[in-house]
Amino acid sequence: MHAPAEQRCDIELELNGETRHGSAEPRMQLCDFLRHELGATGVHVGCEHGVCGACTVLVDGIASRSCLMLAVQADGRRIDTVESLARDDVMNDLQQAFNRHHALQCGFCTSGILMSCVEFLQREPTPDETRVRDMLSGHLCRCTGYTGIVRAVLEVAEQRHEGESQQQALENRNDV
Protein backbone atom coordinates (compact mmCIF):
# COMPACT_ATOMS: atom_id res chain seq x y z
CA MET A 1 0.00 0.00 0.00
CA HIS A 2 1.36 3.39 -1.05
CA ALA A 3 -0.30 6.62 0.14
CA PRO A 4 0.87 10.09 -0.94
CA ALA A 5 1.11 12.62 1.90
CA GLU A 6 -2.05 14.56 1.03
CA GLN A 7 -4.23 11.52 0.35
CA ARG A 8 -6.77 10.46 2.93
CA CYS A 9 -6.56 6.70 3.35
CA ASP A 10 -9.58 4.56 4.13
CA ILE A 11 -9.22 2.81 7.45
CA GLU A 12 -11.38 -0.01 8.74
CA LEU A 13 -10.88 -1.28 12.25
CA GLU A 14 -12.73 -2.91 15.09
CA LEU A 15 -13.29 -0.34 17.83
CA ASN A 16 -14.61 -1.72 21.12
CA GLY A 17 -16.20 -4.65 19.32
CA GLU A 18 -17.76 -2.66 16.47
CA THR A 19 -16.51 -2.37 12.91
CA ARG A 20 -15.78 1.27 12.17
CA HIS A 21 -14.63 3.16 9.09
CA GLY A 22 -12.85 6.45 8.71
CA SER A 23 -10.16 8.14 6.73
CA ALA A 24 -6.91 9.83 7.62
CA GLU A 25 -3.82 11.35 6.05
CA PRO A 26 -0.72 9.20 6.57
CA ARG A 27 0.63 11.58 9.21
CA MET A 28 -2.40 11.39 11.51
CA GLN A 29 -1.69 9.78 14.87
CA LEU A 30 -3.95 6.95 15.97
CA CYS A 31 -5.05 8.90 19.08
CA ASP A 32 -6.31 11.81 16.97
CA PHE A 33 -8.07 9.44 14.58
CA LEU A 34 -9.85 7.70 17.45
CA ARG A 35 -10.91 11.00 19.00
CA HIS A 36 -11.76 13.17 16.03
CA GLU A 37 -12.83 10.69 13.36
CA LEU A 38 -14.44 7.98 15.49
CA GLY A 39 -15.49 10.00 18.54
CA ALA A 40 -13.66 7.89 21.12
CA THR A 41 -12.83 10.90 23.25
CA GLY A 42 -11.96 8.72 26.23
CA VAL A 43 -8.55 8.50 24.58
CA HIS A 44 -6.64 11.39 26.09
CA VAL A 45 -3.71 13.06 24.37
CA GLY A 46 -1.01 14.31 26.70
CA CYS A 47 2.62 14.55 25.76
CA GLU A 48 2.50 13.18 22.20
CA HIS A 49 5.86 11.52 22.56
CA GLY A 50 5.12 8.34 24.45
CA VAL A 51 6.06 9.45 27.94
CA CYS A 52 2.83 10.23 29.79
CA GLY A 53 0.75 7.18 28.85
CA ALA A 54 -2.59 9.04 28.79
CA CYS A 55 -3.33 7.83 25.25
CA THR A 56 -2.74 4.12 25.99
CA VAL A 57 -5.20 1.83 24.19
CA LEU A 58 -5.22 -1.89 23.44
CA VAL A 59 -4.11 -2.81 19.90
CA ASP A 60 -5.07 -6.44 19.29
CA GLY A 61 -5.21 -6.77 23.08
CA ILE A 62 -1.77 -5.26 23.66
CA ALA A 63 -1.38 -1.99 25.60
CA SER A 64 0.18 0.58 23.28
CA ARG A 65 0.69 4.33 23.08
CA SER A 66 -1.76 5.57 20.47
CA CYS A 67 0.30 8.75 19.94
CA LEU A 68 3.20 6.57 18.77
CA MET A 69 1.13 4.85 16.10
CA LEU A 70 -0.19 6.17 12.85
CA ALA A 71 -3.89 5.79 12.17
CA VAL A 72 -3.07 3.98 8.90
CA GLN A 73 -1.18 1.35 10.89
CA ALA A 74 -4.36 0.45 12.76
CA ASP A 75 -6.16 -0.61 9.56
CA GLY A 76 -7.56 -4.10 10.10
CA ARG A 77 -6.62 -4.11 13.79
CA ARG A 78 -8.75 -4.48 16.90
CA ILE A 79 -8.65 -1.39 19.11
CA ASP A 80 -10.07 -1.19 22.61
CA THR A 81 -10.36 2.11 24.47
CA VAL A 82 -11.67 3.03 27.93
CA GLU A 83 -15.15 3.17 26.39
CA SER A 84 -15.06 -0.64 26.19
CA LEU A 85 -14.93 -1.15 29.95
CA ALA A 86 -18.39 -0.15 31.23
CA ARG A 87 -21.39 -2.33 30.34
CA ASP A 88 -24.83 -0.67 30.11
CA ASP A 89 -23.51 2.39 31.94
CA VAL A 90 -22.27 0.26 34.83
CA MET A 91 -18.57 0.72 35.46
CA ASN A 92 -16.47 -2.43 35.53
CA ASP A 93 -14.69 -3.69 38.65
CA LEU A 94 -11.49 -1.78 37.87
CA GLN A 95 -13.29 1.52 37.36
CA GLN A 96 -15.31 1.02 40.54
CA ALA A 97 -12.18 0.27 42.52
CA PHE A 98 -10.54 3.45 41.14
CA ASN A 99 -13.57 5.36 42.34
CA ARG A 100 -13.52 3.72 45.80
CA HIS A 101 -9.81 4.28 46.38
CA HIS A 102 -9.64 7.86 45.06
CA ALA A 103 -7.32 6.58 42.35
CA LEU A 104 -8.08 9.66 40.29
CA GLN A 105 -8.61 13.33 40.84
CA CYS A 106 -8.64 15.23 37.55
CA GLY A 107 -8.95 11.98 35.62
CA PHE A 108 -6.83 12.97 32.65
CA CYS A 109 -4.39 10.07 33.00
CA THR A 110 -7.01 7.58 34.14
CA SER A 111 -8.28 6.15 30.85
CA GLY A 112 -4.76 5.25 29.77
CA ILE A 113 -3.93 3.71 33.12
CA LEU A 114 -7.11 1.64 33.05
CA MET A 115 -6.22 0.21 29.64
CA SER A 116 -2.72 -0.70 30.81
CA CYS A 117 -4.30 -2.40 33.83
CA VAL A 118 -6.52 -4.49 31.56
CA GLU A 119 -3.58 -6.10 29.79
CA PHE A 120 -1.38 -6.14 32.90
CA LEU A 121 -3.93 -8.08 34.99
CA GLN A 122 -4.38 -10.57 32.15
CA ARG A 123 -0.64 -11.17 32.01
CA GLU A 124 -0.12 -11.04 35.77
CA PRO A 125 -3.37 -11.91 37.57
CA THR A 126 -1.74 -11.93 41.04
CA PRO A 127 0.79 -9.07 41.09
CA ASP A 128 2.47 -7.65 44.16
CA GLU A 129 2.83 -3.94 44.86
CA THR A 130 6.27 -3.78 43.22
CA ARG A 131 4.91 -5.19 39.98
CA VAL A 132 1.94 -2.81 40.02
CA ARG A 133 4.24 0.16 40.57
CA ASP A 134 6.48 -1.08 37.76
CA MET A 135 3.45 -1.21 35.44
CA LEU A 136 2.42 2.31 36.57
CA SER A 137 5.90 3.67 35.83
CA GLY A 138 4.66 3.91 32.23
CA HIS A 139 2.06 6.49 33.26
CA LEU A 140 2.27 9.98 34.67
CA CYS A 141 -0.36 11.01 37.24
CA ARG A 142 0.16 14.43 38.81
CA CYS A 143 -2.80 14.32 41.23
CA THR A 144 -2.88 11.13 43.22
CA GLY A 145 0.69 10.22 44.13
CA TYR A 146 -0.22 6.73 42.82
CA THR A 147 -1.06 5.29 46.25
CA GLY A 148 -4.78 5.04 45.54
CA ILE A 149 -4.13 3.58 42.11
CA VAL A 150 -1.90 0.87 43.55
CA ARG A 151 -4.54 0.00 46.15
CA ALA A 152 -7.28 -0.16 43.54
CA VAL A 153 -5.32 -2.44 41.20
CA LEU A 154 -4.26 -4.77 44.01
CA GLU A 155 -7.83 -4.99 45.29
CA VAL A 156 -9.22 -5.88 41.88
CA ALA A 157 -6.52 -8.52 41.41
CA GLU A 158 -7.47 -10.03 44.75
CA GLN A 159 -11.22 -9.86 44.06
CA ARG A 160 -10.84 -11.49 40.69
CA HIS A 161 -8.61 -14.16 42.17
CA GLU A 162 -11.15 -14.87 44.92
CA GLY A 163 -13.95 -14.90 42.38
CA GLU A 164 -12.06 -17.46 40.34
CA SER A 165 -11.34 -19.58 43.41
CA GLN A 166 -15.04 -19.57 44.34
CA GLN A 167 -15.95 -20.43 40.77
CA GLN A 168 -13.41 -23.23 40.87
CA ALA A 169 -14.81 -24.48 44.20
CA LEU A 170 -18.35 -24.46 42.78
CA GLU A 171 -17.24 -26.38 39.72
CA ASN A 172 -15.40 -28.90 41.86
CA ARG A 173 -18.49 -29.39 44.00
CA ASN A 174 -20.59 -29.93 40.88
CA ASP A 175 -18.08 -32.53 39.71
CA VAL A 176 -18.72 -34.52 42.88
Added chain:
Amino acid sequence: MKPASFDYVRASSKREVLQLLHEHGEDARVLAGGQSLMATLNMRLTQPKLVIDINRVEELRSIRNERGHLAVGAAVRQVELTDRTELATEVPLLAQALPWIGHFQTRNRGTVCGSVAHADPSAEIPLCLVTLGGIVVLESLQGKRREVPAADFFQGLLTTARQPRELISEVRFPLAQDGTEYRFREIAMRHGDFALVALALCLSDHGARLGVGGVADRPVAQTLPLGDALPDALNTLAWSLGAQSDVHASAAYRRQLIRELGRRLIEEPSHARPR
Protein backbone atom coordinates in the same frame (compact mmCIF):
# COMPACT_ATOMS: atom_id res chain seq x y z
CA MET B 1 2.87 18.39 18.15
CA LYS B 2 1.75 16.70 14.97
CA PRO B 3 4.12 15.26 12.36
CA ALA B 4 4.88 17.16 9.16
CA SER B 5 3.31 15.42 6.19
CA PHE B 6 4.98 12.45 4.52
CA ASP B 7 4.23 9.76 1.97
CA TYR B 8 3.54 6.39 3.52
CA VAL B 9 4.19 2.88 2.27
CA ARG B 10 3.05 -0.22 4.08
CA ALA B 11 5.68 -2.60 2.74
CA SER B 12 4.84 -6.24 2.21
CA SER B 13 8.29 -7.67 1.49
CA LYS B 14 11.91 -7.03 2.38
CA ARG B 15 12.66 -6.54 -1.30
CA GLU B 16 10.11 -3.71 -1.45
CA VAL B 17 11.73 -2.04 1.58
CA LEU B 18 15.20 -2.29 0.00
CA GLN B 19 13.88 -0.98 -3.33
CA LEU B 20 12.30 2.05 -1.63
CA LEU B 21 15.43 2.74 0.43
CA HIS B 22 17.46 2.51 -2.79
CA GLU B 23 15.20 5.06 -4.52
CA HIS B 24 14.73 7.49 -1.65
CA GLY B 25 17.87 7.12 0.51
CA GLU B 26 18.09 9.84 3.13
CA ASP B 27 14.57 11.08 2.37
CA ALA B 28 13.07 7.86 3.73
CA ARG B 29 12.76 6.53 7.26
CA VAL B 30 11.94 2.97 8.23
CA LEU B 31 9.09 2.70 10.73
CA ALA B 32 9.19 -0.41 12.91
CA GLY B 33 7.82 -0.17 16.47
CA GLY B 34 7.83 3.62 16.31
CA GLN B 35 8.71 4.10 19.98
CA SER B 36 11.52 6.50 19.08
CA LEU B 37 10.78 7.45 15.46
CA MET B 38 7.14 8.41 16.07
CA ALA B 39 8.17 10.69 18.95
CA THR B 40 10.73 12.46 16.76
CA LEU B 41 8.18 12.71 13.92
CA ASN B 42 5.61 14.19 16.30
CA MET B 43 8.13 16.77 17.50
CA ARG B 44 9.21 17.39 13.89
CA LEU B 45 12.82 16.63 14.77
CA THR B 46 12.62 14.29 11.79
CA GLN B 47 10.76 15.31 8.64
CA PRO B 48 11.19 12.52 6.10
CA LYS B 49 9.49 12.64 2.70
CA LEU B 50 8.67 8.95 2.97
CA VAL B 51 7.90 6.62 5.86
CA ILE B 52 8.35 2.91 5.10
CA ASP B 53 6.30 0.80 7.50
CA ILE B 54 7.84 -2.68 7.98
CA ASN B 55 5.37 -3.89 10.61
CA ARG B 56 3.63 -6.26 8.21
CA VAL B 57 6.73 -7.68 6.50
CA GLU B 58 6.55 -11.31 7.61
CA GLU B 59 10.11 -12.20 6.58
CA LEU B 60 11.48 -9.60 9.03
CA ARG B 61 9.62 -11.11 11.98
CA SER B 62 11.77 -14.18 12.65
CA ILE B 63 13.78 -15.09 15.75
CA ARG B 64 16.29 -17.85 14.92
CA ASN B 65 18.76 -19.74 17.07
CA GLU B 66 21.44 -20.73 14.58
CA ARG B 67 25.22 -21.02 14.25
CA GLY B 68 25.96 -19.85 17.77
CA HIS B 69 23.78 -16.75 17.54
CA LEU B 70 20.27 -15.63 18.27
CA ALA B 71 19.28 -13.75 15.11
CA VAL B 72 16.48 -11.23 15.65
CA GLY B 73 14.68 -9.79 12.61
CA ALA B 74 13.96 -6.10 12.03
CA ALA B 75 10.28 -6.24 12.96
CA VAL B 76 10.60 -8.37 16.11
CA ARG B 77 9.18 -6.58 19.13
CA GLN B 78 10.97 -6.45 22.48
CA VAL B 79 8.00 -8.16 24.15
CA GLU B 80 8.45 -11.17 21.86
CA LEU B 81 11.87 -11.71 23.42
CA THR B 82 10.65 -11.18 26.98
CA ASP B 83 7.96 -13.79 26.28
CA ARG B 84 10.54 -16.25 24.90
CA THR B 85 11.23 -18.66 27.76
CA GLU B 86 14.43 -20.02 26.16
CA LEU B 87 15.98 -16.52 26.15
CA ALA B 88 17.24 -16.92 29.75
CA THR B 89 19.49 -19.78 28.60
CA GLU B 90 20.17 -18.51 25.06
CA VAL B 91 21.18 -14.91 25.80
CA PRO B 92 20.92 -14.46 29.58
CA LEU B 93 22.39 -10.97 29.51
CA LEU B 94 19.62 -9.78 27.20
CA ALA B 95 16.99 -11.56 29.28
CA GLN B 96 18.18 -9.61 32.33
CA ALA B 97 18.37 -6.31 30.47
CA LEU B 98 14.98 -6.36 28.72
CA PRO B 99 12.85 -5.46 31.77
CA TRP B 100 14.92 -2.27 32.13
CA ILE B 101 13.93 -0.98 28.68
CA GLY B 102 11.30 1.75 28.94
CA HIS B 103 7.97 0.40 30.16
CA PHE B 104 5.93 -2.67 29.28
CA GLN B 105 3.64 -0.42 27.25
CA THR B 106 6.59 0.64 25.04
CA ARG B 107 8.21 -2.83 24.92
CA ASN B 108 4.87 -4.06 23.56
CA ARG B 109 5.57 -2.24 20.29
CA GLY B 110 9.25 -1.26 20.39
CA THR B 111 11.53 -3.47 18.31
CA VAL B 112 14.97 -4.85 19.07
CA CYS B 113 16.49 -3.62 15.79
CA GLY B 114 14.74 -0.26 16.16
CA SER B 115 16.61 0.37 19.40
CA VAL B 116 19.85 -0.54 17.62
CA ALA B 117 19.01 1.79 14.71
CA HIS B 118 18.18 4.67 17.05
CA ALA B 119 21.52 4.26 18.89
CA ASP B 120 20.66 6.13 22.06
CA PRO B 121 23.83 6.02 24.22
CA SER B 122 21.86 4.92 27.29
CA ALA B 123 19.83 2.20 25.54
CA GLU B 124 20.04 -1.33 26.92
CA ILE B 125 19.92 -3.39 23.71
CA PRO B 126 22.90 -1.68 22.03
CA LEU B 127 24.81 -2.08 25.31
CA CYS B 128 24.14 -5.83 25.41
CA LEU B 129 25.03 -6.17 21.72
CA VAL B 130 28.38 -4.41 22.19
CA THR B 131 29.24 -6.23 25.42
CA LEU B 132 28.50 -9.64 23.89
CA GLY B 133 30.34 -8.83 20.66
CA GLY B 134 27.20 -9.13 18.52
CA ILE B 135 26.68 -8.33 14.86
CA VAL B 136 24.43 -5.93 12.97
CA VAL B 137 23.35 -7.18 9.53
CA LEU B 138 22.80 -4.44 6.96
CA GLU B 139 21.20 -5.15 3.60
CA SER B 140 20.69 -3.04 0.53
CA LEU B 141 19.37 -3.63 -2.95
CA GLN B 142 21.02 -6.08 -5.36
CA GLY B 143 21.82 -8.56 -2.62
CA LYS B 144 24.41 -6.37 -0.96
CA ARG B 145 24.91 -7.39 2.64
CA ARG B 146 27.27 -6.19 5.37
CA GLU B 147 27.83 -7.80 8.74
CA VAL B 148 29.17 -5.10 11.06
CA PRO B 149 30.49 -5.88 14.56
CA ALA B 150 28.43 -3.96 17.12
CA ALA B 151 31.52 -2.13 18.43
CA ASP B 152 32.04 -0.61 14.96
CA PHE B 153 28.35 -0.03 14.28
CA PHE B 154 27.73 2.49 17.06
CA GLN B 155 29.69 5.62 16.14
CA GLY B 156 28.32 8.27 18.46
CA LEU B 157 25.18 9.95 19.72
CA LEU B 158 22.32 8.60 17.54
CA THR B 159 24.96 7.90 14.88
CA THR B 160 25.67 4.51 13.32
CA ALA B 161 27.53 2.87 10.45
CA ARG B 162 24.26 2.35 8.55
CA GLN B 163 24.25 4.00 5.13
CA PRO B 164 21.04 5.77 4.01
CA ARG B 165 20.16 3.02 1.53
CA GLU B 166 20.69 0.19 4.01
CA LEU B 167 18.19 -1.66 6.15
CA ILE B 168 19.13 -3.25 9.47
CA SER B 169 17.60 -6.59 8.52
CA GLU B 170 18.63 -8.37 11.72
CA VAL B 171 20.95 -8.28 14.72
CA ARG B 172 22.76 -11.31 16.09
CA PHE B 173 23.45 -11.91 19.75
CA PRO B 174 26.12 -14.54 20.53
CA LEU B 175 24.64 -17.41 22.55
CA ALA B 176 25.71 -17.95 26.17
CA GLN B 177 29.12 -19.60 26.66
CA ASP B 178 29.61 -22.37 29.20
CA GLY B 179 31.51 -21.11 32.24
CA THR B 180 30.54 -17.48 31.66
CA GLU B 181 28.18 -15.62 33.95
CA TYR B 182 26.07 -12.72 32.74
CA ARG B 183 24.91 -9.84 34.93
CA PHE B 184 23.11 -6.56 34.27
CA ARG B 185 22.45 -3.52 36.46
CA GLU B 186 21.22 -0.03 35.85
CA ILE B 187 20.74 3.18 37.79
CA ALA B 188 18.08 5.63 36.63
CA MET B 189 16.03 8.35 38.34
CA ARG B 190 12.98 6.10 38.11
CA HIS B 191 12.49 2.67 36.58
CA GLY B 192 12.00 3.11 32.86
CA ASP B 193 13.81 6.42 32.70
CA PHE B 194 16.97 6.77 30.64
CA ALA B 195 19.91 5.13 32.38
CA LEU B 196 22.35 7.38 34.25
CA VAL B 197 24.69 4.39 34.11
CA ALA B 198 23.89 0.91 32.78
CA LEU B 199 26.34 -1.95 33.26
CA ALA B 200 26.44 -5.27 31.42
CA LEU B 201 28.87 -7.97 32.47
CA CYS B 202 30.27 -11.22 31.04
CA LEU B 203 32.31 -12.88 33.77
CA SER B 204 34.53 -15.94 33.37
CA ASP B 205 37.83 -17.28 34.75
CA HIS B 206 39.63 -15.32 32.04
CA GLY B 207 38.36 -11.97 33.23
CA ALA B 208 35.47 -9.60 33.23
CA ARG B 209 34.12 -7.95 30.11
CA LEU B 210 32.20 -4.91 31.31
CA GLY B 211 29.97 -2.82 29.08
CA VAL B 212 28.97 0.70 30.12
CA GLY B 213 25.95 2.56 28.76
CA GLY B 214 24.63 6.05 29.44
CA VAL B 215 28.02 7.68 29.94
CA ALA B 216 29.98 7.97 26.67
CA ASP B 217 28.29 8.93 23.40
CA ARG B 218 27.90 5.21 22.64
CA PRO B 219 28.00 1.93 24.59
CA VAL B 220 31.58 0.90 25.38
CA ALA B 221 32.84 -2.52 26.52
CA GLN B 222 36.25 -3.37 27.97
CA THR B 223 37.93 -6.46 29.39
CA LEU B 224 39.05 -5.88 32.96
CA PRO B 225 41.43 -7.87 35.17
CA LEU B 226 40.04 -9.56 38.28
CA GLY B 227 41.41 -9.29 41.82
CA ASP B 228 43.64 -6.52 43.16
CA ALA B 229 44.05 -4.82 39.80
CA LEU B 230 40.29 -4.36 39.36
CA PRO B 231 39.74 -1.04 41.20
CA ASP B 232 42.44 0.75 39.20
CA ALA B 233 41.14 -0.70 35.94
CA LEU B 234 37.60 0.43 36.77
CA ASN B 235 38.88 3.90 37.65
CA THR B 236 40.74 4.15 34.33
CA LEU B 237 37.63 2.97 32.49
CA ALA B 238 35.45 5.48 34.36
CA TRP B 239 37.72 8.39 33.39
CA SER B 240 38.12 7.22 29.78
CA LEU B 241 34.43 7.63 28.89
CA GLY B 242 34.27 11.43 28.98
CA ALA B 243 31.32 11.56 31.38
CA GLN B 244 29.25 14.75 31.17
CA SER B 245 27.28 16.53 33.85
CA ASP B 246 23.62 17.18 33.13
CA VAL B 247 20.43 17.93 35.07
CA HIS B 248 20.15 14.29 36.15
CA ALA B 249 23.64 13.59 37.47
CA SER B 250 27.13 15.02 37.65
CA ALA B 251 30.04 13.53 35.73
CA ALA B 252 31.70 12.69 39.05
CA TYR B 253 28.63 10.73 40.18
CA ARG B 254 28.57 8.79 36.92
CA ARG B 255 32.27 7.91 37.32
CA GLN B 256 31.65 6.83 40.88
CA LEU B 257 28.77 4.61 39.76
CA ILE B 258 31.07 2.89 37.27
CA ARG B 259 33.77 2.34 39.91
CA GLU B 260 31.55 1.19 42.76
CA LEU B 261 28.66 -0.46 40.96
CA GLY B 262 31.10 -2.06 38.53
CA ARG B 263 33.12 -3.55 41.40
CA ARG B 264 30.02 -4.83 43.17
CA LEU B 265 28.56 -6.29 39.98
CA ILE B 266 31.80 -8.18 39.35
CA GLU B 267 32.51 -9.26 42.92
CA GLU B 268 29.04 -9.69 44.44
CA PRO B 269 26.78 -11.96 42.37
CA SER B 270 23.69 -10.92 44.29
CA HIS B 271 24.17 -7.37 43.12
CA ALA B 272 22.70 -8.10 39.72
CA ARG B 273 19.24 -7.28 40.95
CA PRO B 274 16.30 -8.44 38.89
CA ARG B 275 13.84 -5.72 38.13
